Amino acid sequence: MPEISPILPSPEERFYRNKLEFTFSNRRWLSPEEMESDEIISNKNGLGFHIPGMFDKVIDIEDCHLQASPSNEVRLAVRSFALKNNWPFFDLKAQEGFLRTLIIRTSSTGESMVIVVFYHDDKNKRELLFEHLIKKFPDVTSWMYVINEKANDTITDLKVHLFSGRDHIFEEMEGLKFKIGPKSFYQTNSLQAYNLYKVVRGFAGLTGNETVYDLYTGTGTIANFIAHKARKVIGIEYIPEAIQNAEENSELNGISNTRFLAGDMKDLLTHDLFEKEGFPDVLITDPPRAGMHEDVVRTILNAAPEKVVYVSCNSATQARDINLLDARYKVSALQPVDMFPHTHHVENVALLERK
Ligand SMILES: C[S@@+](CC[C@H](N)C(=O)[O-])C[C@H]1O[C@@H](n2cnc3c(N)ncnc32)[C@H](O)[C@@H]1O
Incomplete structure (x- = not known):
């Protein structure tokens, strides 16, 4: 560790x-x-x-x-x-x-x-x-x-x-614009979200040739943020309006190598999807507090991307999932990020590398 x-x-x-x-x-x-x-x-x-x-x-x-x-x-x-x-x-x-x-x-x-x-x-x-x-x-x-x-x-x-x-209003990050409607999800601490995404990008260590999956992509902020460093990014999220925002945000920023899919992760993330869209070299995941469904963890283990960057707002479920991924992955870096000062909450980013 x-x-x-x-x-x-x-x-x-x-x-x-x-x-x-x-x-x-x-x-x-x-x-x-x-x-x-x-x-x-x-x-x-x-x-x-x-x-x-x-x-x-x-x-x-x-x-x-x-x-x-x-x-x-x-x-x-x-x-x-x-x-x-x-x-x-x-x-x-x-x-x-x-x-x-x-x-x-x-x-x-x-x-x-x-x-x-x-x-x-x-x-x-x-x-x-x-x-x-x-x-x-x-x-x-x-x-x-x-x-x-x-x-x-x-x-x-x-x-x-x-x-x-x-x-709608706009949020901006490194010259990228993000459209925010009344119901859109956006990380609540904008300045610190930028730092969080920089940690994610650093851990992902992209060279421009990778197929990247961004699981639980929300309005596609991470996917769009890293797109210029990857060959292709596939973002998955179950709220259709969020996926619509994600697509709009790609278009707004002239990003053409992203693809967004709406649906439940455990149903969408399958071997068939990888056959169709490409197997992941790097997989980024940012699930809700409940963590990832066991089927999702199993699919990741089978696809075995070189790196998994796991962003979590609940260290307990993150530890549970990392324990399951232990069969093929070692944890090589951990960076907690304080998104909510004056509260006990902490966001934790883990880099897992294939053993
Ligand atoms: C922590 S947020 C991700 C935020 C996003 N990465 C960002 O930085 O803006 C988790 C997202 O997972 C989505 N989600 C929750 N359960 C899901 C499921 N079973 N399948 C797909 N998406 C799900 C939520 O709608 C939410 O947008």
Whole structure:
């Protein structure tokens, strides 16, 4: 086993996130001081984060140190406009109210996207809110909204409407542009994502002749990032919209040696696919927290690429999978990367070389 390199620190310890979702609640979490005081608390509305383990309690936030400007300013403006107009913040238990969540995305190019999620549609109120915000923040790139009448907060299965501006923003890396829509996945710490991808590229050690597979490619960021160093890159991912973004990102950057496939990894990654698209010389894998399905590990073992670069956000499942790959691979380098300062999470990159 190689020595584990020191954790690569994040360039920013604060304001490092490019995406945050704040929740409106009419029953905000009260501090111990507020609970003990004799004063009657009339305003229990809050806009902020859930208290861990308490789905219906939200901590109201005055100053958030996680996301750069205009995140704080926009959140406070939305909150004060809603309070001034007496619009009901969502009641998570009774499932009623008007304002549900506020999603803000920012990018290192200075662009930003604001998505307001309403429980029901009210054209008049919606226009009042957006017109107020647009006047106050003319530099925001994209103003969007969602009507969510479901019990849960996810918007992945809902239509996102454009109120004004563009329906996407751009992230940039080494001159490559990545298009980010309201539902697109993008690593949340943009600057550190760049460092992570450089580690991956370094471990892959490409010369320009390799067939590379990028498993769990998301919107194809790694695939596009390394494409100019490979003969061909095949990215696989099960969310079809993400694959569409990946293809758009190749096109946007004039990259023609990538190919993206949508489907479940264990069904798509087969011997037949390798016969068709080429056997991998290098395989990059970046699975979700659950790690790789056993069938996927078996397919990798059979195809036996020279190198496997394994990126993981869950060291426990990574260790489990590496143990299975041990039959043919030795671990030759390990580089943890701090993507989420002030949390216990760490991304770990392992280079496995064929024995
Ligand atoms: C950690 S993310 C990968 C991020 C990507 N490499 C990047 O840097 O932007 C894991 C991805 O795996 C996808 N995924 C999860 N389970 C999958 C499966 N069974 N088959 C294919 N893709 C899957 C998720 O949709 C997600 O996009």
